[in-house]
Amino acid sequence: MSTIVESSPQRVHPADQESFRDVLDRVIQYCKRNPSLVVGLVLFTLLLLSSVVGSLFVDLEAARPISVRPLQPPSWELPFGSDKQGRNLFAVMVVGTPLTLRIGLIAGFLGVTIGGILAFVSAYYGGWVDALIRGIVDVGLTIPGLMVLIVVAMMVESGLSVEQMALVVASLAWLYPARTIRAQVLTIRERSYIQIARLSGMPGRMIIFKEILPNLLPYVAASLVTSISAAVLASIGLEVLGLGPMDDPTIGMTLFWVNYNAAVINGWWWWWLPPIVVIGLLFISLFLTSVGLDEVANPRIRRSS
């Protein structure tokens, strides 16, 4: 049986040949109808690009303390000025943005992957497995996440690295995807085409991969984006409280130093403005992307509005 299955039987029909153009056409058409997805993704890419491009123009070592003269307002040499410890704030932004994103991406991916797998197992197989997973998720979601994260972060006395930070955030990030994806799998599982697949002799795990998963991809992508932004938010929250990686100039740590040195009251606006703008842009781009993906996953939202 496997030989036939794996040789991906594709006979060339007239419809197949034009399908690539078709798909491209449809993608373009679709983008016109779904501007939030496009704007969100473009904004996100720009944010990443600007830190890549920025790294060509600035010495990244200058993101460390005592690299430049402290507390300089923006100038030609120091476009974003410098902070009290003598960091070049432009370099801090160029280094910090990807770092913060890295935490978000690692935690988001881990959360959705773990949550997604648990959701599929739980929804498809049901029974006691489902009861157990659902129970853990339900209980887990009632506990305030930031509190748990604070406790975990405080237990690591030597302070967290960026990766450890991501793992700490991921430890709770799977709960919400697990619940929402499970609900989606449950509704898809009841569709007649699942029954038809079963009546065609398709085994359970193949049904998950071939029948359920493809239809969930836009949804999983949407919840991935949601998880990433939740993870970014959680990590910044921890860092502002001083529980982040002290040695790394992430966006959250910058805000911690802003707070620590009372930069707002002292009128050192160049210190706090860039991180706020970067966070704002980041969340707007993630929000728009997830709204756009939601439309892909659930066209009914579009029709009704």
Add this chain to the structure above:
Amino acid sequence: MTALLEARSVTKVFGGGLFDRTKTVALEDFSMTIDGDSPSITAVVGESGSGKTTLARILLGVTSPTEGSVLYKGKDLRKLSKADSRGFLSDVQVIFQDPFEVYNPFYKVDHVLTTPIEYMNLAKSNAEKWQLIEQALETVGLRPEETLGRYPHQLSGGQRQRVMVARALILKPRMILADEPVSMIDASLRATVLGSLQRIKEEFGISIVYITHDLTTAYQIGDNIIVLYRGSVAEAGNVDLVVQKPSHPYTRLLVGSIPVPNPDHLWAAEAPPALPNRKGSHKSCKFADRCPAAMEKCLQQTPPLYQTDPYRAAACFLYEDAPILTNEKMDNVFQANMPVASISH
């Protein structure tokens, strides 16, 4: 000879659990045999709440009966070995009501046709696979080049449903259970689906259980008919007899309520009786509270099936002079492809 599929005194009760005091008897003491050797189309007709959907689910093994059993080649559906359940999959296939929901929107229609071939090992090569598919499509009157490579939404309801008939055909089943296959299809395309069902019975000797609420299409393609009312058989027998000369008061009411597409043949002037809400004992005939012919006896006892004609039985005390037919023997009034001449008795 063991029958292909046999329902033996099947009863299904919903509810009645610890916290649920409302018990619903969806199907009561129902027996039916599909022998698989003499092909026929058996129409199961009933309104909502008649138990026809429950019957379909029980025959497919999706739901287990509360009492009684369903046997596939003499073996209980609930205890099939792995090999037997694969055999069941290829022998008993199904066509669902909604011709859209059965297609995974992610794939082209080809997907539903290739899947059974791949997973049931029906073809040795790619070429053979496509040959099988094209044959099946042509049998149901579809041109492969106009059907394959398309997405479900590019086909009409009638075409989608015929692709499903083709899918079932590929598995070479001995029986197809068609659950309201045309109720969501436009009138002008219905005929094509019904025609393809009729054709596969005649050409491939596949028995069909046609479940529907629509007496007209049941009459059109059925050989035999079972009229269900609230989980029990009201009348069963040859379809011409039952539809043209209904004997059970409920069948009469049903037949009389069909909106006939003929403005000269209007509904009888008198409206069917409003529900008089006559409550009998729990043993009463289930139709007694709506029956214009109800007698005292109908409120006290459940009528058994009486064999009113050689090819018909009705569960009604109006016919108590006729011999009683036990529920297990209901099939005795069925005959495959009976010549029309033998109807008059």
Add this chain to the structure above:
Amino acid sequence: MSSQFPENVREQKSIEGNVSAAAGSSVTANGQKPDVLRLENLSVYYDTARGPVHAVEDVSFSLRAKERFGLAGESGSGKSSMALTIMRLIKPPARVVSGSIWLENTNLLSLPESKIKELRLAQIALIAQGSMNSLNPVMRIRNQMALALSDHGIKLTKSELDEKVTSLLAKVGLTPQVANMFPHELSGGMKQRVIIAMAISLSPKVIIADEPTSALDVVVQRQVMETLKNAQSEIGASVVLVGHDMGLMAQFVQRMGIMYAGRLMEVSPVGEIFKQPRHPYTQRLISSLPSTETKGNFIGIPGLPPSLLDVPTGCVFHPRCPLAVDRCRVEVPKLRELQKDLWVACHLAS
């Protein structure tokens, strides 16, 4: 508001001048009842990303007083869009591209929304598809009926209201006790009869019934249709029955229009439609109907209805029509009166 006098209607009509004749329009004075509702060249499009969907295209017909008129078509024929447009309930992305809808001498399409709200139910009522499920589940039937009345400025004392509700329920064959019940205590057929009672509560001139029995069993369907028929004749309203079930049409209506791909193909008395259909589409539709009167009839209509995004040139039915000639491929056939009361949109019909 609008005049009650048929003389005025006719005058008004002559003022409008030479609009294209609406099928069945009763311009004559030979004792025919006057029109209560007249659609003239109505077109409704849905705007989609892939272009406008021509849901209703150049439809004209008129509804006579106290008449039961059927509007039949298969899915996607535009019949429901038409029903919604008559009620002015059509919402974007749908838009009325052209045409007018005259309720006596008022053009519904040019009225402000506030006026339309007054007209709905009072002059023109809708029994929508599945409307029995639109009853408020936590409100007694009486209160729901009272709400409909008070929305239209009818203030009644409690005893007057009780009397009104009782008489309305009686008109649809329900006992007065039903007024005290909640929707979940009623069967589907009873709920649909409550809907009919509400629809006739202000004695509208026109009732639009859009697939009023689509979710009901045949026995109940028959009861509901008979209830509607009785209520209609009692209050002297006209009914437009919108649906796909030709059997129901044959049982219920007097005259009917056949829609296909957004256009009216034929408007004739029901007897003619079933016994001597003039349009090739109607002919094939009628002969594809299964019936308990003849057996072994599996003639469908070959081909598919056209996509309403890309409607064929000429007659919309020509790709499926075995009789089509060159003219059918280029020229759109107008609905014309073949004989008295027989309107057909086909070049070949004679």
